[in-house]
Amino acid sequence: MKLMDTLKNKTQRAKGRAKEDAGRRSGDPDMEAEGRKDRMAGGAKQAGEKAKDAFREVKRTGER
Template identity: 45%
Template sequence: MSGADKARNKIERVRGKIKETYGRATDDPELEAQGKADQRRSHLKDAGEKVKDAFRPRRRRQP
């Protein structure tokens, strides 16, 4: 997984947490649900990237 993908997923996770917290504070269940969905989506993207990395061939080190 590239560093850019990790950063994007982390930003999406933080943005979701902010939405969830703001929705809870303002008693807005729709915004709270959107925040939770954003966090779940971020976790799923991370898991997908890890699966791709597991099947990607590794480079051999040259002596």
């Protein structure tokens, strides 16, 4: 997994968590939902990167 991709995904998740919390505190359900969406998107991207890495490792192991 590339370091920059990991940092971007973690940043997106943190930003989403902050938006979600701000929306909850201010009583703004739209902001809370947007934060939840950002957080979930960052998590999905991170899972996709891990799956790609696992596939590359399997492919590399098969070549030996």
